[in-house]
Amino acid sequence: MLLRTFLSSLLPVALAASALAAPADLLAIRVGRAETVSHGAIEHAVLLIEDGRIVTIGADLPVERGIPVLERPEWTVMPGLVLPYSRLGLDGRAGAEFTPEVSPAAEVLPRISDYRDALELGITTIGLYPPGNGVPGQAIAIRPKGDTLEEMLIKEGAYLKVYFRADARSKKMVKDAWAKVDEYDDKVKKAKEKWTKDQEKSKSAKKPAEGEKKDEEKPADKPAEKSGDAGKGAAKGFVPPPPDDKVRPFLRVRDGKLLPLVSISQAADWAHWLDAIGERKFDFALRVVMQRELDLYYVLEEVAKRKCTLVMEPEITYQIATMRQRNLPAEFAAAGSRIVLIPRGEDLDSHAAWRVDVGDLVKNGLERKTALDALTLAGASVMGLEKDYGSLEKGKVANLLFLDGDPFEPATKVMAVMLDGEFVHGEVRQ
């Protein structure tokens, strides 16, 4: 290792995508500008990368002697793009009506070239969702590189995909799903009462040890609390009956551990979705299917009030029955919602045009800061990965996209891409 450091400081070593420095190596990168997303832009930024993570980032930081430095003052670095909503590389298997437990992991073909193409465009994190109407299942988060699914997989249960439309079937589906949750809660409550009674009967304290972990899943709502009051001290060893596969995801939704991503396509869908969920309080994000004409401008305030993140394409739409252009992503952002912008399609061209499409919205009034967030951190946040991905911050995974200029300019080219601290694309000579 010493030798290697010595060599690299003496003579320039070409690091091709295949021959990389070991991830344990320290590497300093000095660039003209860093778009951190979380803390604005840093001019003359220095990033220190170790073990696949960002150790430090700051302006004009001194670099200790012996640490290799990549000097690229003409480059701009930003976090690798996060595409949380995609079917890239998956076959078109249609999902069933109500299968909240399904994951698309089985569909992933690890070596498919689509992933490499995406990676070369700077897309370093992808959320893959299961197809189908209704509640087709849960998304997975992957890194677009690896020989096996295990190597690619970042997270299972990234979010729960829900397809909702203003019709009787969709509303019934949502109501039924929650009715099942209530049913399960009742079951737990009864089991617990019974358990408490049994416990009091036989005062012999026999506590099953494996109960501890499952206790987490135990609903913490009012009926459970009430029954908990009766025998609080003894409640520790209680093992709730295991929930049904179709109920478990919704229990996680209720407990804030799984985020439903609800697909809607018009303002009426939103109104009926609110009607369907009624008084239930849980977080959810919205997937807005962009069409030429979209009447979602009616619900800007309401959506913002609910603090929903919106996943949408960077498209200018028209006010219904008019030729009035509306920049809905910008309008939602201005109203206070967080937005995630995804490519217009699944093909290479759409992915290549992604940044520039977002740039068009910026030219039409979307805040630049919001646009950068929409390409990276907001998407990571939808998948529950904001702690490790989506911005240039100390401690985050070193997924970096190096550009030769402003991210939103059409002429800007990708110079290099770093995934987990390794350069996976671009000719990088130190």
Added chain:
Amino acid sequence: MRSAAWLFALAPLLAGDVFAQEGGGEPPAGGEGDAAGADAPKDEGEWFAVVGGDVYTGTGAVLRGATVLARGGVIREIGHEVEIPEDAKRLDATGLSVYPGLVALNVRGVANRLGAGDYADSFDPYSQNLVLALAAGITTVSEGSVALKLKRGEVKGVVMRERFLSTLGYSTSAPRSKGELDEKFAAAAAYLRRYRDWEEQKKTNKELKEPPARGVDPSIRAILENRTLARFNATTRTDLLGIARLAQKHKFRPVIEGAVEAWTVADELGRAGAYAVVVPRSRRDKSEELVRPGGSSIENAAILHKSGVQVAIQASSTFIDLGGIAGRDILHLPIEAGFAVRGGLPEQAALEGITIVPARILGVDHRVGSLEVGKDCDLILLDGDLLHYQSLVQYTVVDGKLVYEKDKELYYAHIRPRPSTQPADAPEARRDKGEEEVKASDSEGEDKPEDKPEEKPEEKPEEKPSDGASDEG
């Protein structure tokens, strides 16, 4: 002090109002206010006041410069010295005429359904046609067999009543079905007599069995029990006469749509207590073979009204129709009513024909169709007389919420914008204001000098010159 507050809380409705208003103004009274709220759970929701308009209640009364006060979507008070709570939303109606929201029968495509199933599950509360209907002053419609409230941006409480009308076929050209209908009514009536006898006898003899309802048409039974109304579609004199006699014989009130030649048998229909749904502009030639009067008459509605028939007015087109001959679709309901007035119908009856009478036909007159205390706060504000073709709906209120404001609506803001909403800094607007003061007594009365000037539609400046020009000319 505390006991005094309790007295207030337990006092009847009006006193309750006063208390609630005071409570709104004085935060320290909050504790007692909560107690009052628990006692009277109906005292909930937002206050909404339409202040200073000429209120046409639809019951015959006109209150000039009056206030309509609503809470939670229900009218609480109408009058001149109404105390308005401080937290009430106010709508300045100075110079405007306030009418009950219009009720349009048999429309299509206004309350859009987006998918299969019930209106409650797939009503589009943002559809363009909904906005157009609200702009025309329509707040309640019947589509299919459902009475719907045109709520904007809300999906709860849209369906007001389902299947209140049951349609029956009656035609003199099909004598057999005509006879069968008569028999059905007779059978149902006989059954009801048996049923009532049984109810009486049951009090003394509990063993007695309920009379069998076999062979009794349930919809006819419902009509005779006044649970639904019988709807007919009839045009000719003979059919209308037959329906009138059938209704008199079996003692039910028919709703007759079409009713073109009804003026020739108006007295019989009046005796039958019929409702007529007419299209005043519909035309039908007299049959040349007959000597007796026939064909359409512009006086149809007027004659029917004079004979005691309740006349509802319907537009000739059942949907929003922007092609063809203008002014015949449901967006021009008041114009259609205006034609009935041209034929001699009193203006009050014409107003009722597009408000309370259709509401009765739909079985929702306890909630909409007129402005009365306890009814839904569905009202429209116009810059002139409702039946005048130049009047425009300026505001529409449904359930005590402003759902349409002409000057802010993309399609309507540019049409004769109200001068007061012109931007204050535009020199053109200032000149308009000067003129407007001189013309303040103008019969059109569309001017409202002190409106909220802070908000205005974007395209307003473009429209200004044409407005100025028309004012000068």
